[in-house]
Amino acid sequence: MIVMESFFKSKEDVVKIANFLPYPFIITEIETFDAHFQSLFFNENLIQEFGYTTQDIPDVDTWYQLLYPDEAYRNEIRNAWNIKLHEAISKNEKEVKIKARLKPKGKEEKWYEIKTFFLDNFFILAFVDINNEVILQEKLTKINRNNERMLSILGHDLRNPIANLSAMSFMFENNDVTDEEFKAMVKLIYQESNLLLGMIETILNWTRLNFNTIEVSPVGIQYQTLVTDIIGFYKSMIHHKNISVSVDLQDFVTRDCDAEIMTVIIRNLLSNAIKFTPQYGQIKFYHNDNVLTIEDSGVGMSQEKIMSIKANNCISTNGTENEKGIGMGLQLVKCFGEMNNCEIDFESSPGIGTKVSIRF
Incomplete structure (x- = not known):
């Protein structure tokens, strides 16, 4: 706690500043990076955001188990954080950032950016709610995929039936079909036309939906x-x-x-x-x-x-x-x-x- 004592007059000063700041964060001292930590302080915003106190979460394992209930995702995030931490230490850097889904007590999972500042074994972890931004980005990515899909449809799926109709029209114009072929082609024209109408209607409705023009x-x-x-x-x-x-x-x-x-x-x-x-x-x-x-x-x-x-x-x-x-x-x-x-x-x-x- 030498760093704390050299910067602040008392622990009470730390608490006042911690509760004044707008983000949920933890002040902690870690004995080994992946084994044990001593929880020094959870600010009020963190307790309100995640629903846990230092008494609820006495060590690293409990933190990961409660905030990352899915075992596979928990291991993924834990490994990613440790890799980033050791990379930062090797480069003599003092900050690590990672994005992750955490599950507050009794609530749905949310996306946070976890910003970590460390000096020796002394850590400050701040949690920035980025859930809306991530959801918006996912929606934009989905819209882009749909737009690319639409271009693919327009370039391929619509072109084929139109090309078929054009070829049949050319044959009719040049009298290159028998009566039996004519009857078969009329049936095919009907099927291709219905296919085109269905595709065009779906594309128009999807376009209206994506451009929010439907009232x-x-x-x-x-x-x-x-x-x-x-x-x-x-x-x-x-x-x-x-x-x-x-x-x-x-x-x-x-x-x-x-x-x-x-x-x-x-x-x-x-x-x-x-x-x-x-x-x-x-x-x-x-x-x-x-x-x-x-x-x-x-x-x-x-x-x-x-x-x-x-x-x-x-x-x-x-x-x-x-x-x-x-x-x-x-x-x-x-x-x-x-x-x-x-x-x-x-x-x-x-x-x-x-x-x-x-x-x-």
């Missing part, structure tokens, strides 16, 4: 009418796969949802159900209290796929007849559901089918 206008919605109209848009696709679609929503009405957003949600869910339902399958719309359910007899999804959807890591998968998509439909459904005060749950088993519940 929510709550109205009363009669779902029997809304769903019936949406089914009409997919009539040919349903007929082509001989899928039976039933709608039992006659008495189901909500009064605080945006009709356009709900249309996008249901269209994407229906499109997905058609895509992954084989020939002669079934799709059902029904309700129970304040929950609208869309159930299909399709190929189903694994729990890993459902977790991927919840984590916004959707990847396009071809349908039962090689139908293509861009992998963003379910992300749109999830995001639009949050905007419309809906909870959307997925229940599915491979080979059995999928049930999507929209809880209002």
Whole structure:
């Protein structure tokens, strides 16, 4: 404690200054860098932020166990901090900084920048809350990835069906097709056109979502009418796969949802159900209290796929007849559901089918 006594008149002076400063921090003396420390002081901000006192945390191991409850992450952070500390000592530096997720008592994990100043075995550790900045950065990174993905789609996935339509048009113009080929190509044109329309609609909605140009206008919605109209848009696709679609929503009405957003949600869910339902399958719309359910007899999804959807890591998968998509439909459904005060749950088993519940 020679350093402390040479700089301050008394321990009380240290306490006053420590509690005056705005950041949570620890003043401690470490006997060995990774084995034991003597807690000299937790300032009031640190106790309020993390919920622990020096009596609760008498040593290094207890600190790591309480603030980093996940063992793998705890070891990762502990090793990273020790490496940085020894590197700083070897360079005769007196500061170490590291970013980490800490779990305050009874609260969710948060991101902090841990700033450490040390002189011999005397340490001061300050904890700066950077949680909002990290979350914002993660959102920006996600937006950038989505933008790159959009450019990839525009450069590849949209180009292919357009090129196919152009080639078929050229053949028609030059009378290079027989009657049978003409009929087959008309069917292909229809499929390619529907694929393009679906992709363009998804891209436009995703763009609007990312640029925050969507305004929510709550109205009363009669779902029997809304769903019936949406089914009409997919009539040919349903007929082509001989899928039976039933709608039992006659008495189901909500009064605080945006009709356009709900249309996008249901269209994407229906499109997905058609895509992954084989020939002669079934799709059902029904309700129970304040929950609208869309159930299909399709190929189903694994729990890993459902977790991927919840984590916004959707990847396009071809349908039962090689139908293509861009992998963003379910992300749109999830995001639009949050905007419309809906909870959307997925229940599915491979080979059995999928049930999507929209809880209002």
